[in-house]
Amino acid sequence: MALRTLITRKSPISTHLGFRGLQTFSLPDLPYDYGALEPAISGEIMQLHHQKHHQAYITNYNKALEQLDSAISKGDASTVVKLQSAIKFNGGGHVNHSIFWKNLAPVLEGGGEPPKASLGSAIDNHFGSLEALIQKMNAEGAALQGSGWVWLAVDKELKHLVVETTANQDPLVTKGPSLVPVIGIDVWEHAYYLQVFLSFSSYLNVSFLAQV
Amino acid sequence: MAATAATSISSPLKCGLFSSTPGFSWSTRSLQFRKNERQNARKATRGVITAKIDLKPPPYPLDALQPHMSRETFEYHWGKHHRAYADNLNKQIVGTELDRKTLEEIILLTYNKGDLLPPFNNAAQVWNHTFFWESMKPGGGGEPSGELLDLINRDFGSFEAFVKEFKTAAATQFGSGWAWLVYKANRLGVGNSVNPRPSEEDKKLEIVKSPNAVNPLVWDYSPLLTIDVWEHAYYLDFQNRRPDYISVFLEKLVSWEAVSARLEAAKARAAEREREEERKKNEYEDDDEVVDNSEPTELYLESDEDDSAAD
Numbered sequence: 259m260a261l262r263t264l265i266t267r268k269s270p271i272s273t274h275l276g277f278r279g280l281q282t283f284s285l286p287d288l289p290y291d292y293g294a295l296e297p298a299i300s301g302e303i304m305q306l307h308h309q310k311h312h313q314a315y316i317t318n319y320n321k322a323l324e325q326l327d328s329a330i331s332k333g334d335a336s337t338v339v340k341l342q343s344a345i346k347f348n349g350g351g352h353v354n355h356s357i358f359w360k361n362l363a364p365v366l367e368g369g370g371e372p373p374k375a376s377l378g379s380a381i382d383n384h385f386g387s388l389e390a391l392i393q394k395m396n397a398e399g400a401a402l403q404g405s406g407w408v409w410l411a412v413d414k415e416l417k418h419l420v421v422e423t424t425a426n427q428d429p430l431v432t433k434g435p436s437l438v439p440v441i442g443i444d445v446w447e448h449a450y451y452l453q454v455f456l457s458f459s460s461y462l463n464v465s466f467l468a469q470v
Numbered sequence: 471m472a473a474t475a476a477t478s479i480s481s482p483l484k485c486g487l488f489s490s491t492p493g494f495s496w497s498t499r500s501l502q503f504r505k506n507e508r509q510n511a512r513k514a515t516r517g518v519i520t521a522k523i524d525l526k527p528p529p530y531p532l533d534a535l536q537p538h539m540s541r542e543t544f545e546y547h548w549g550k551h552h553r554a555y556a557d558n559l560n561k562q563i564v565g566t567e568l569d570r571k572t573l574e575e576i577i578l579l580t581y582n583k584g585d586l587l588p589p590f591n592n593a594a595q596v597w598n599h600t601f602f603w604e605s606m607k608p609g610g611g612g613e614p615s616g617e618l619l620d621l622i623n624r625d626f627g628s629f630e631a632f633v634k635e636f637k638t639a640a641a642t643q644f645g646s647g648w649a650w651l652v653y654k655a656n657r658l659g660v661g662n663s664v665n666p667r668p669s670e671e672d673k674k675l676e677i678v679k680s681p682n683a684v685n686p687l688v689w690d691y692s693p694l695l696t697i698d699v700w701e702h703a704y705y706l707d708f709q710n711r712r713p714d715y716i717s718v719f720l721e722k723l724v725s726w727e728a729v730s731a732r733l734e735a736a737k738a739r740a741a742e743r744e745r746e747e748e749r750k751k752n753e754y755e756d757d758d759e760v761v762d763n764s765e766p767t768e769l770y771l772e773s774d775e776d777d778s779a780a781d
Contacts, residue, residue: 310710347644403591404646404682405701426645446645447701448710 280327282320285313286356294364299461303452308359311448315351315427322348350427354407357442377440384419391421392463398423399445399462408462410441523563523573523596525556528603535608538722543706551702552599559592573597574687581688594683598648601685602698607725614726618733625675633720635677636697640716643679643699650678651695652686653733655740673740692736695729 288308293301322344329337363369372388373381385391391410398421399408406425413420415436422433430439443462450461528548533541559576563569568576568589577597580590613629614622626632632651640649655673675694678686686693697703697719704715 306709314710343644406645447705451702451705452709 280323282323283316283352285309285316286359288359290362290364290367294366295362295369298370299362299450300453303450306452307355307444307449312352312355312359315348315355318344319348319352346432347427350429350432353429354427354442354444357439358444361441380419394421395443396462399443402445405446408443408445409437409439411437411439413437522560523556523576523593525553525596526600526603528606530608535606535610535723538707538718539606540707543703546706547698547703548599548603552596555592555595555599559589559596562589562592577685577687581684591683594685597687598683598685598696599698601693602648602696604728605695605697605725606719606723607728610723610725611721612726614729616730618726618730621675621733632677636720637713637716639677639679640697640699641713643681645681646700647679647681648685649697649699650680650686650691650693651729652676652678652691652693653736653740654691655736655743668744673737692732692739694732694736695724 285308288304291301292304292308295301295304322341326338326341326345329341372378378388381388381391385394395408395410402408402423402425404425406423406428407430409422409424409430411420411422411430412418413434413436419440420437422430422437424430424433430437430442445462453461528544532544532548535544563576568579571579573593573596576589576593580587580593582590613619619629622629622632626635636649636651643649652675653673654676676691678689678691680686685696697716699712699716704712708715708718
């Protein structure tokens with residue numbers, strides 16, 4: 259069991275089929291160095307956030323999936339139900355952070371530049387301007403009590419952009435099956451706390467812009 | 471259809487426990503609150519002096535808990551977070567009917583049986599943090615004694631078993647929240663239920679955890695001890711290592727004297743309430759009333775039965 263975990267963690271591909279056919283997950287690499295987003299987000303935060311927090315979600319997600327697999331094959335319905343919150347917390351944490359890393363980019367690679375083309379015009383059409391969208395996301399993020407995420411999303415059914423928030427690690431789909439995330443801002447305190455000298459609203463600003 | 475949908479799309483967080491986005495998810499009750507706010511605001515500007523919720527400092531200097539909890543943590547945790555909750559609460563209640571109430575009253579009113587009104591978060595967090603500072607002391611830790619220890623042994627088996635359960639609760643509160651030791655006097659776990667044969671054993675210690683700003687006052691329990699497990703409480707000193715923070719809290723910071731004093735007060739309150747209920751019961755019996763008219767005390771309902779009210 260420990261050996262299998264070791265193999266999974268060293269595996270270059272992001273998923274691995276265990277001997278029962280159960281997929282396990284491993285930490286995706288960041289497409290940039292930890293320090294590449296400074297001064298907006300510090301290397302210390304990026305490293306902790308990636309190597310500790312995201313890794314913990316993955317580790318616990320894998321554990322929960324294994325327990326789920328075992329409970330399903332035993333027909334243990336109450337354990338299956340009991341595991342749902344662990345799966346939502348940890349699986350959601352993995353899903354959300356994977357999106358987060360991909361969306362961030364260092365300034366040298368275009369991070370922080372205003373959106374162009376269809377995204378740019380969609381933002382202007384629906385929110386009036388980029389500034390108005392930033393203001394709205396900032397307000398929603400600041401108003402969120404506790405831990406969660408702020409999202410810019412496409413509503414596939416209604417065919418336009420929306421701003422949404424989710425609590426804890428709930429993925430965006432929990433707010434609506436037709437919502438597709440475009441930008442997510444992690445507003446858990448771990449995402450910005452070590453840079454407390456930065457105000458929270460600065461953090462919202464910079465992580466929004468870094469993802470755009 | 472699309473036009474109306476566009477305006478309502480950024481829509482409310484429906485889950486009562488996490489509902490907090492101002493202006494979006496208010497029920498009709500909170501609209502009433504808002505209307506009163508406007509009416510009372512006129513009175514306030516005529517120079518009416520109203521009560522304010524004060525920010526109390528911790529009962530020790532900000533560096534007194536070093537190295538276990540740093541001065542820097544206190545500067546942010548008390549100086550910014552706690553202060554912001556108090557300032558924002560005062561802004562929210564000024565000129566409203568909540569203005570002259572005690573903090574506990576504001577908490578219970580705005581908890582609104584789980585359908586949180588906007589001031590709840592700030593009010594509860596003001597209370598929670600004061601309770602938290604007072605749960606710690608310089609040179610804290612060690613073990614409880616006296617009646618507190620007796621009850622811990624009775625209700626958890628041993629102090630070690632209590633520690634294990636408390637640590638687990640604090641470590642598994644996902645996201646932001648608190649873990650608590652509470653005194654639960656004769657309260658059964660189900661709302662509105664009445665204990666048919668109350669006994670001393672029913673007056674129990676329990677460990678509970680709560681999300682965000684929620685605290686056991688809203689469940690009609692008496693809090694005895696708390697640990698803040700919002701990330702801001704430990705991130706500067708421990709980063710992601712919440713279990714280490716919890717261990718240090720128990721080993722080096724907790725003030726068992728404070729917990730014992732709170733237990734005494736809780737028992738006194740429970741005894742007083744029992745005498746009150748007994749007195750009321752006797753009154754009605756004396757009046758030859760057959761019907762049980764005793765008012766059910768407001769108890770926290772875990773699930774809101776009336777689901778049809780939500781959109």
